[in-house]
Amino acid sequence: MIAFSVHLKLVTQNILSRITIIRRIGAPTTTKPFAQVAGSLLAAAAQVDGLQDTRILLKSGGGGTGAGSIRAVPGIVNDRPAMALSSGNYEELGVIGTGAYGTVYRARDLKNSGNIVALKKVRVALTEDGVPMSTLREIFMLKQLDTFGHPNVVKLLDVCQGQRLEREGQLVLFLVFEHLDQDLDEYIKHLPPKGMPPATIQRLAREMLTGIDFLHSHRIVHRDLKPQNLLISADGRLKLADFGLAKTYDFEMKLTTVVVTLWYRAPEVLLGEAYNSSVDIWSAGCIVAEMFQRKALFPGTAEGNQLEKIFELTGRPSETQWPRGISIVRENFRPTKPREPRDLCPLLCEHANDLLKLMLTFNRHDRPSARQCLNHIYFTQEPMPT
Numbered sequence: 001m002i003a004f005s006v007h008l009k010l011v012t013q014n015i016l017s018r019i020t021i022i023r024r025i026g027a028p029t030t031t032k033p034f035a036q037v038a039g040s041l042l043a044a045a046a047q048v049d050g051l052q053d054t055r056i057l058l059k060s061g062g063g064g065t066g067a068g069s070i071r072a073v074p075g076i077v078n079d080r081p082a083m084a085l086s087s088g089n090y091e092e093l094g095v096i097g098t099g100a101y102g103t104v105y106r107a108r109d110l111k112n113s114g115n116i117v118a119l120k121k122v123r124v125a126l127t128e129d130g131v132p133m134s135t136l137r138e139i140f141m142l143k144q145l146d147t148f149g150h151p152n153v154v155k156l157l158d159v160c161q162g163q164r165l166e167r168e169g170q171l172v173l174f175l176v177f178e179h180l181d182q183d184l185d186e187y188i189k190h191l192p193p194k195g196m197p198p199a200t201i202q203r204l205a206r207e208m209l210t211g212i213d214f215l216h217s218h219r220i221v222h223r224d225l226k227p228q229n230l231l232i233s234a235d236g237r238l239k240l241a242d243f244g245l246a247k248t249y250d251f252e253m254k255l256t257t258v259v260v261t262l263w264y265r266a267p268e269v270l271l272g273e274a275y276n277s278s279v280d281i282w283s284a285g286c287i288v289a290e291m292f293q294r295k296a297l298f299p300g301t302a303e304g305n306q307l308e309k310i311f312e313l314t315g316r317p318s319e320t321q322w323p324r325g326i327s328i329v330r331e332n333f334r335p336t337k338p339r340e341p342r343d344l345c346p347l348l349c350e351h352a353n354d355l356l357k358l359m360l361t362f363n364r365h366d367r368p369s370a371r372q373c374l375n376h377i378y379f380t381q382e383p384m385p386t
Helices: 002-025 032-049 133-148 184-189 198-217 278-293 303-314 350-359 370-374
Strands: 090-099 102-109 115-125 156-165 170-178 230-232 238-240
Touching: 090 115, 115 156, 133 156, 133 198, 184 230, 184 278, 198 238, 198 278, 198 370, 278 350, 278 370, 350 370
Parallel strands: none
Antiparallel strands: 090 102, 102 115, 115 170, 156 170, 230 238
16 A cells, blocks of 8 residues: 555656646647646645645645645644644744845654754745646655755755645644754854864765755755754765755756855846856855855855955956946945855865866856865865875
């Protein structure tokens, strides 16, 4: 029976992929029948393996355009103002932190021997048909990532439905991730006075970029990379966290400036331009520098000040480099010339300096991909130069 339910869910994912293709190519075929079948299959799978109230289901009936939606299931994790989750499958134990897309809670899994998990609370905008198919597609994609068991990406264990906020037109979702006790920010703060060994920096940087490459290869941009979202396991392995509903991407997207913590925000985001996966490369470059010097590379106090600090490294862009059609005026920033990353972070070795010079390029199109970063001599030369 379990194998049968797995088969049903695989068939459902195939149907959802067909819906995506139909919409992407602009075919006139309606997707409503596909969504109805997908909903029926998921409901059947839930009955077979006892998924009950903690799984995402597609609404199989009703009118509308057939965009598909998550339907409410009785007994789901409650989202009361006090965030007391004990009446569902998870018991809240405290707040871990708040990111660009929601709050993360430490919780106990009441159905799995009280294992500790991380619950990420996010709000999803509803359409007249419920949750948009784009959100459902991303949830399925995140769940599919777990089948790879990537060592540098935190596991997404579950997706739970919370309260429907009628007035705001939103639905609360809880993304359940594996929990690790320490993040990179805490790890750096507890380093001895001499700092992190160069070989450890090299290894953690490689693991971070390996995880980023994995996400990008599955068309997922993290968009909020920072030391607090890089977790360190008990055996010292780095894992990317807090990427749920990170956003699947199609070439370039418009990004609100709430995305990405200020100190790790790419210049195109600060300037209100379109963005692509290179925003993660910029953030990763900032994090590598922070591992060397144990403090943020660009600790800006506001968006304008953040750009000023960035231009201390990249130089103020020329008139031809300055984006057109934006409200921010180039002349508001003092003229500066490009500098080497080592000028701001003296502890960088020669190869690390060269790598960061590429990753922290003003023009997003000139930044290397995560895979190209991993092929840089900084990672291929062993042992690590001192």
